[in-house]
Amino acid sequence: xxxxxxxxxxxxxxxxxxxxVIAASSLGTMFEWYDFYLYGLLAGYxxxxxxxxxxxxxxxxxxxxxFAAGFAIRPLGSIVFGRIGDMVxxxxxxxxxxxxxxxxxxxxxxxxxxxxxxxxxxxxxVVLRLLQGLAVGGExxxxxxxxxxxxxxxxRGLFTSFIQTTATVGLFTALLLVIGLRALIGEEAFADxxxxxxxxxxxxLLAISLWIRFQLxxxxxxxxxxxxxxxxxxxxxxAFGRWSNLKYVLIALFGAVAGQxxxxxxxxxxxxxxxxxxxxxxxxxSNILLVIALIIATPTFVFFGWLxxxxxxxxxxxAACVLAALTLFPLFKALTHAANPDFADAVREAxxxxxxxxxxxxxxxxxxxRNTFNKxxxxxxxxxxxxxxxNYANIHADAxxxxxxxxxxxxxxxxxxxxxxxxxxAVQIGAFQNEVSGQLIAAGYPSEADPARIDRPLVIAxxxxxxxMVTATxxxxxxxxxxxxxxxxxxxxxxxxxxxxNGWFGGFLPTVxxxxxxxxxxxxxxxxxxxxxxxMTAVVGILFxxxxxxxxxxx
Numbered sequence: 124x125x126x127x128x129x130x131x132x133x134x135x136x137x138x139x140x141x142x143x144v145i146a147a148s149s150l151g152t153m154f155e156w157y158d159f160y161l162y163g164l165l166a167g168y169x170x171x172x173x174x175x176x177x178x179x180x181x182x183x184x185x186x187x188x189x190f191a192a193g194f195a196i197r198p199l200g201s202i203v204f205g206r207i208g209d210m211v212x213x214x215x216x217x218x219x220x221x222x223x224x225x226x227x228x229x230x231x232x233x234x235x236x237x238x239x240x241x242x243x244x245x246x247x248x249v250v251l252r253l254l255q256g257l258a259v260g261g262e263x264x265x266x267x268x269x270x271x272x273x274x275x276x277x278x279r280g281l282f283t284s285f286i287q288t289t290a291t292v293g294l295f296t297a298l299l300l301v302i303g304l305r306a307l308i309g310e311e312a313f314a315d316x317x318x319x320x321x322x323x324x325x326x327x328l329l330a331i332s333l334w335i336r337f338q339l340x341x342x343x344x345x346x347x348x349x350x351x352x353x354x355x356x357x358x359x360x361x362a363f364g365r366w367s368n369l370k371y372v373l374i375a376l377f378g379a380v381a382g383q384x385x386x387x388x389x390x391x392x393x394x395x396x397x398x399x400x401x402x403x404x405x406x407x408x409s410n411i412l413l414v415i416a417l418i419i420a421t422p423t424f425v426f427f428g429w430l431x432x433x434x435x436x437x438x439x440x441x442a443a444c445v446l447a448a449l450t451l452f453p454l455f456k457a458l459t460h461a462a463n464p465d466f467a468d469a470v471r472e473a474x475x476x477x478x479x480x481x482x483x484x485x486x487x488x489x490x491x492x493r494n495t496f497n498k499x500x501x502x503x504x505x506x507x508x509x510x511x512x513x514n515y516a517n518i519h520a521d522a523x524x525x526x527x528x529x530x531x532x533x534x535x536x537x538x539x540x541x542x543x544x545x546x547x548x549a550v551q552i553g554a555f556q557n558e559v560s561g562q563l564i565a566a567g568y569p570s571e572a573d574p575a576r577i578d579r580p581l582v583i584a585x586x587x588x589x590x591x592m593v594t595a596t597x598x599x600x601x602x603x604x605x606x607x608x609x610x611x612x613x614x615x616x617x618x619x620x621x622x623x624x625n626g627w628f629g630g631f632l633p634t635v636x637x638x639x640x641x642x643x644x645x646x647x648x649x650x651x652x653x654x655x656x657x658x659m660t661a662v663v664g665i666l667f668x669x670x671x672x673x674x675x676x677x678x
Contacts, residue, residue: 144273145282147335148266149289151221154328155259156293158228159193161321162252163392163633164301164410167399168318172236173245192249193256194622194630200260201618202359208261208614209358213269214341216261216614221336224258225329227251232322256626263625264618267601271676272344272610277432280672283601284428287594291421294391297321298414305407344610344677358615362608368616371607376620378668379603382444382660383596384629385653389451390593392633393649394586397455400637401512401646402462403571409462416583420590424598431599435670440603443595444661450592451650451657454585459646461581463572470646472531473566475515477504477644479526484517486642497552500526500537507556508644513568515644530562606671613676628656 274282636649
């Protein structure tokens with residue numbers, strides 16, 4: 124007769140250990156995304172605090188660019204910490220990345236603004252973003268590898284899906300803090316100093332995460348390799364210097380992660396920015412709508428992770444990429460109608476066009492913040508429309524023609540900068556803007572979305588639809604990347620394509636997409652970015668990405 128008295132506690136301990144492993148790894152990922160989501164949510168406030176020396180449109184894009192700076196350096200972090208993780212171990216690398224990441228986030232809460240220390244403020248901000256991004260470069264690969272190497276065979280998709288789930292929990296936590304603080308202390312106080320509080324509170328999450336991670340043991344797969352003397356002495360050379368492995372790095376990047384990154388940041392970032400900057404929904408309402416959508420969509424991370432253990436990783440990721448390429452344009456057009464029907468009706472019934480000499484028109488984005496966009500009549504016309512998020516079409520005019528804005532049947536001619544001195548030009552520009560504003564209002568363009576006319580259930584449903592494509596691409600990804608590469612160089616191999624695909628293709632999306640909108644005047648033009656990336660990923664992935672869900676990952 125078998126004595127079960129020892130078996131039951133052993134099974135119980137294994138379960139408790141599994142939960143601890145998942146919790147420790149997921150908390151790190153939650154912290155990572157809490158910071159990035161928080162910065163994204165507060166981009167408008169950060170723009171006002173640290174980029175106050177430039178015009179509002181450029182300041183907002185520069186704030187997003189500083190946000191993206193953390194993503195720019197993530198591949199370097201993946202190389203540095205991936206190498207350490209494959210040579211020294213998963214656990215110790217965890218601790219270093221968590222500490223660096225957490226302290227960089229905490230420091231933003233203390234950083235003096237532009238008015239206090241001038242140009243040093245945005246420079247230090249960017250440095251902190253770079254340090255944070257460097258640490259994040261080693262975080263996800265370690266979390267995914269650590270959890271997958273602890274997971275039972277046939278449950279890696281389920282176990283690692285919790286990492287992705289907590290990424291959304293990070294956004295959820297950031298949103299709740301922002302919403303709660305704004306309601307508690309008021310908008311004026313929040314804009315002045317309250318925005319710092321969520322960064323400062325991150326120190327508690329850091330302490331909890333480090334405490335849990337100190338209690339963990341090393342990954343069994345890595346410990347076995349170390350005991351047998353099979354760890355890699357040159358993981359970078361093995362991962363990227365040999366075509367047999369490098370080809371899978373490239374396939375993972377272009378055939379899986381790039382599409383996931385673009386779709387993910389469209390659903391979790393661009394939708395919020397779009398609601399606030401284009402549809403003119405007030406920040407509190409747009410945040411609440413996004414929170415509700417996230418609550419509904421977040422459990423599907425676990426569902427798609429579980430499903431990938433049954434039918435494979437590839438079909439789920441590829442299906443989501445194809446759906447995104449086909450549906451993002453109609454979904455965002457529907458989102459415009461649902462969130463601000465007056466604006467959508469005005470765009471349809473009284474379209475705005477700009478008739479101008481293209482040689483006189485600048486792209487409405489100034490990366491150095493020195494262009495006031497008042498040197499030509501075209502710039503004067505487009506700057507006002509870009510600032511107010513007005514959709515417009517461009518019509519080429521003959522050289523020497525003053526720019527004209529046509530709203531429905533009404534034509535307004537922009538002032539000629541060459542005909543006035545600086546003081547008179549400022550008066551003329553003010554009069555021009557007032558006239559354009561009056562005509563936009565007369566044509567039905569609202570100054571902001573009418574809260575009574577926002578179709579909240581439909582807005583939530585649309586965001587959930589977009590989020591389902593996010594969860595479908597993201598949930599199976601960690602397990603797939605772990606399974607794709609051999610254990611001795613797994614941390615290094617999977618981290619680089621993940622952070623190029625997610626950090627560059629995804630992280631730069633808000634900045635690039637809004638710059639595309641500002642450059643063209645078409646409020647939907649920025650969507651070409653995720654649509655083209657999703658299409659590329661679907662093609663490369665369908666043709667070259669192998670299925671991995673039945674692989675043995677201990678070798």
